[in-house]
Amino acid sequence: MTPGATNLLGIIADALPTLNKSEKKVASVILADPEKATQSSIAVLAVAAGVSEPSVNRFCKKFNAKGFPDFKLKLAQSVVSGIRYVSQNVAAEDDVGSYTGKIFDSTITNLALVRDKLCLDLVDRVVDKLIQARRVYFFGLGASSAVAKDAEHKFFRFNLPVSFHEDVLMQRMLASAGTTGDVFFIISYTGRTRELVESATLARESGATVIGLTAPNSPLAKVCHLAIEVAVPENTDEYMPMTSRIVHLVVLDVLATGVTVRRGPEFQPYLKKIKDSLKSTRYATDD
Amino acid sequence: MTPGATNLLGIIADALPTLNKSEKKVASVILADPEKATQSSIAVLAVAAGVSEPSVNRFCKKFNAKGFPDFKLKLAQSVVSGIRYVSQNVAAEDDVGSYTGKIFDSTITNLALVRDKLCLDLVDRVVDKLIQARRVYFFGLGASSAVAKDAEHKFFRFNLPVSFHEDVLMQRMLASAGTTGDVFFIISYTGRTRELVESATLARESGATVIGLTAPNSPLAKVCHLAIEVAVPENTDEYMPMTSRIVHLVVLDVLATGVTVRRGPEFQPYLKKIKDSLKSTRYATDD
DNA sequence: GAAAATTATGAAATAAAATTACATTTTTGG
DNA sequence: CCAAAAATGTAATTTTATTTCATAATTTTC
Numbered sequence: 001m002t003p004g005a006t007n008l009l010g011i012i013a014d015a016l017p018t019l020n021k022s023e024k025k026v027a028s029v030i031l032a033d034p035e036k037a038t039q040s041s042i043a044v045l046a047v048a049a050g051v052s053e054p055s056v057n058r059f060c061k062k063f064n065a066k067g068f069p070d071f072k073l074k075l076a077q078s079v080v081s082g083i084r085y086v087s088q089n090v091a092a093e094d095d096v097g098s099y100t101g102k103i104f105d106s107t108i109t110n111l112a113l114v115r116d117k118l119c120l121d122l123v124d125r126v127v128d129k130l131i132q133a134r135r136v137y138f139f140g141l142g143a144s145s146a147v148a149k150d151a152e153h154k155f156f157r158f159n160l161p162v163s164f165h166e167d168v169l170m171q172r173m174l175a176s177a178g179t180t181g182d183v184f185f186i187i188s189y190t191g192r193t194r195e196l197v198e199s200a201t202l203a204r205e206s207g208a209t210v211i212g213l214t215a216p217n218s219p220l221a222k223v224c225h226l227a228i229e230v231a232v233p234e235n236t237d238e239y240m241p242m243t244s245r246i247v248h249l250v251v252l253d254v255l256a257t258g259v260t261v262r263r264g265p266e267f268q269p270y271l272k273k274i275k276d277s278l279k280s281t282r283y284a285t286d287d
Numbered sequence: 288m289t290p291g292a293t294n295l296l297g298i299i300a301d302a303l304p305t306l307n308k309s310e311k312k313v314a315s316v317i318l319a320d321p322e323k324a325t326q327s328s329i330a331v332l333a334v335a336a337g338v339s340e341p342s343v344n345r346f347c348k349k350f351n352a353k354g355f356p357d358f359k360l361k362l363a364q365s366v367v368s369g370i371r372y373v374s375q376n377v378a379a380e381d382d383v384g385s386y387t388g389k390i391f392d393s394t395i396t397n398l399a400l401v402r403d404k405l406c407l408d409l410v411d412r413v414v415d416k417l418i419q420a421r422r423v424y425f426f427g428l429g430a431s432s433a434v435a436k437d438a439e440h441k442f443f444r445f446n447l448p449v450s451f452h453e454d455v456l457m458q459r460m461l462a463s464a465g466t467t468g469d470v471f472f473i474i475s476y477t478g479r480t481r482e483l484v485e486s487a488t489l490a491r492e493s494g495a496t497v498i499g500l501t502a503p504n505s506p507l508a509k510v511c512h513l514a515i516e517v518a519v520p521e522n523t524d525e526y527m528p529m530t531s532r533i534v535h536l537v538v539l540d541v542l543a544t545g546v547t548v549r550r551g552p553e554f555q556p557y558l559k560k561i562k563d564s565l566k567s568t569r570y571a572t573d574d
Numbered sequence: 575g576a577a578a579a580t581t582a583t584g585a586a587a588t589a590a591a592a593t594t595a596c597a598t599t600t601t602t603g604g
Numbered sequence: 605c606c607a608a609a610a611a612t613g614t615a616a617t618t619t620t621a622t623t624t625c626a627t628a629a630t631t632t633t634c
Contacts, residue, residue: 021600022612038360042592052613057593068592069356069620073325073363080364090544096407096414099548100541104402107537108395115391120383127383143440150433150532245437246533250394254387261381308629309583329621339584344622355621356591 008078009034010112011063025049026059030075038076042068110232110243111250117231118251126226127258129209130160134181138164139171139199143245144187151185151252158256168195175199178208185211189232189244191218200224213248295365296321298350312336313346317362325363329355397519397530398537404518405538413513414545416496417447421468425451426458426486430532431474438472438539445547455482462486465495472498476519476531478505487511500535 012027019027029049030037037045046053057068065071090099130136136155140148145166152164165171172195175184184203188196191214200223204210212224221227228251232244299314306314316336317324324332333340344355352358381389417423423442427435432453439451452458459482462471471490475483478501487510491497499511508514515538519531 020611039357041590043590053592054594054614055612058612069359070326072356072360076360076363077366090548092548094548096411096545099544100405100407100410101402103541103544104398104537107540108398108402111391111395111398115388115395118387120387123387124383143437146433146437146440149436150430153430153433246536249533249536250391253394254390257386257390258383261386307582328619330619340621341585341623342583345583 007112008063008074010078015063022049022051022055023059023062025051026056034075034079038072038079107243107246110247114230114232114247114251118228118254122226122228123254123258126211126228126255127262129183129211129226130155130185130255130259131262132181133183133209134161134179136160136162136183136185137174137178138162138185138187139166139196140164140187141166141168141193141196143242144189144248147245147248147252148185148187150249151187151256154252154256155259158260160259168199171195171199172202175203175208176206178203178206180207182208183211184208185213186220186224187213187248188218188220189215189242189248191215191220193220196220197223213251295350295361297365302350309336309338309342310346310349312338313343321362321366325359325366394530394533397534401517401519401534401538405515405541409513409515410541410545413498413515413542414549416470416498416513417442417472417542417546418549419468420470420496421448421466423447423449423470423472424461425449425472425474426453426483427451427474428453428455428480428483431476431535434532434535434539435472435474437536438474438543441539441543442546445543447546455486458482458486459489462490462495463493465490465493467494469495470498471495472500473507473511474500474535475505475507476502476535478502478507480507483507484510500538 009031013031016024016027016031026045026049029045040048042053042056046056049056060068060071063071063074065074090102094102138148138151138155140146148164148166152162155162165174178184182203184200186196186200191197191212197219200210200212200220204223204225209226210224212220212227214220214224214227214229216229216231218229221229230244230247230251232242232247296318300318303311303314303318313332313336316332327335329340329343333343336343347355347358350358350361352361425435425438425442427433435451435453439449442449452461465471469490471487473483473487478484478499484506487497487499487507491510491512496513497511499507499514501507501511501514501516503516503518505516508516517531517534517538519534
């Protein structure tokens with residue numbers, strides 16, 4: 001898992017290559033079924049791994065635990081956080097349970113990955129730009145079009161002057177007409193969609209601020225003033241859906257939250273007003 | 288903590304009035320500093336509570352633990368989720384790092400929660416319906432509109448006859464005109480949006496199959512033939528964006544994958560064709 | 575309101591689990 | 605191939621948890 005992972009399972013997975021023979025045995029038994037490991041005694045675990053009890057004990061101390069019980073405690077907490085490190089690709093012979101688990105797990109894993117890697121300073125700067133913007137345009141195509149649409153909805157609720165465009169011609173026209181104070185927020189998983197890169201370039205030339213949510217070192221990232229670069233491993237497998245969309249949505253959640261937090265509490269009444277306006281469209285709750 | 292809490296700390300807090308003298312002592316010591324309790328031995332905890340060791344042990348067994356170590360394990364897990372739960376909401380004084388972490392963590396936690404609760408049998412049945420459908424309509428409004436749009440995009444890639452509608456009038460017309468073989472897939476976080484519930488009712492009356500992705504026991508869920516009920520805790524806090532969207536998207540990923548897996552490998556060439564058709568719109572990769 | 579029954583609690587013994595000290599084996603580098 | 609270092613295991617020790625049983629507190633019943 002990610003280098004610098006904060007959770008024990010991730011740390012163990014990271015350290016795997018640096019461990020010696022018996023430690024590797026212990027690690028793989030734990031990684032294979034962390035939950036079971038938390039419920040085993042040191043003796044049981046030692047037998048399962050085919051090593052002696054002191055080896056297990058030494059293993060625990062290596063990972064900054066006071067001893068085996070303390071290690072189990074930390075492991076149990078790590079298990080709770082929901083991250084399982086054994087996600088593989090979906091296979092043709094998978095049953096419902098398998099592919100459901102795999103998809104959830106890989107989504108969760110990727111989120112955890114990005115959480116640990118996201119540049120906070122950059123988030124802060126993007127939030128700055130969004131707050132100062134006279135107007136924000138969200139552009140996306142294909143799968144990212146739904147992401148951009150979601151962003152529009154969310155930021156509108158947070159009372160930012162936003163709009164969303166999935167029409168390539170509209171995107172070009174708006175980009176060309178951009179001025180200082182306009183922010184173009186361009187979302188693309190690959191960062192290689194020609195139309196979007198061109199719109200970004202136009203927007204930049206017209207003096208607007210261009211922000212990208214995209215792949216590291218992609219053509220799009222290079223054109224942007226600020227690029228939030230999200231590296232989600234490519235899907236080697238045709239079955240596996242793109243988790244990048246999800247990660248992008250969560251990053252946008254973070255940005256929206258950043259905007260709201262920065263604005264402070266005097267902004268709260270506005271949010272309530274929007275929420276209340278939706279009430280009449282709903283059936284009352286039972287209780 | 289809420290009554291009926293699933294987490295150990297909540298359960299203990301709930302049970303407090305029903306406990307006898309020494310059990311109360313133990314409970315209050317644990318509740319006062321759960322984290323410390325997880326790191327204490329039974330002897331230390333007994334002294335801290337002013338009771339004997341067997342009393343502590345009995346206390347643990349009362350809460351469905353095998354013994355003291357097992358209890359500590361569960362407590363440790365409860366502390367993690369509890370702390371997350373308590374500090375989950377974004378506060379006005381949070382800095383970038385805090386709110387970023389909180390949003391990622393709560394998203395991850397909710398995904399893990401739903402992963403473990405999702406009814407696999409239901410997923411299987413919904414996949415069945417989707418495969419057999421003559422036509423699938425995705426309906427959503429507000430935040431769920433972007434989710435429905437994403438679903439259209441994804442299922443279209445998987446060559447299902449799908450369309451997405453966010454126009455209430457279109458939704459009503461299509462629902463009224465539905466026939467056997469049509470599937471109406473209606474997405475709503477609350478399950479209480481009047482327009483969607485009405486469309487669902489119309490669709491059902493016209494003989495089509497109605498599938499919902501929504502809240503448990505909501506009006507919408509009741510109208511549907513099949514309802515995938517996703518319980519994501521309400522955000523009490525105005526700052527926090529809805530994680531339900533994310534969970535819905537992942538559930539739709541699961542369904543799309545189910546459809547593809549069920550169709551088997553002879554369907555693969557089609558997926559490749561779609562993928563290839565997008566190539567010419569992109570800049571070549573560097574490597 | 576006192577005796578019996580029930581329940582709660584703790585002391586001590588027992589059992590289980592984890593840790594340590596040290597011996598043996600394996601690996602590494604000359 | 606040998607010596608030094610590292611890794612691993614055996615067995616003793618220590619720590620920790622659990623059970624048993626006796627005692628104390630509480631409740632119930634007449």
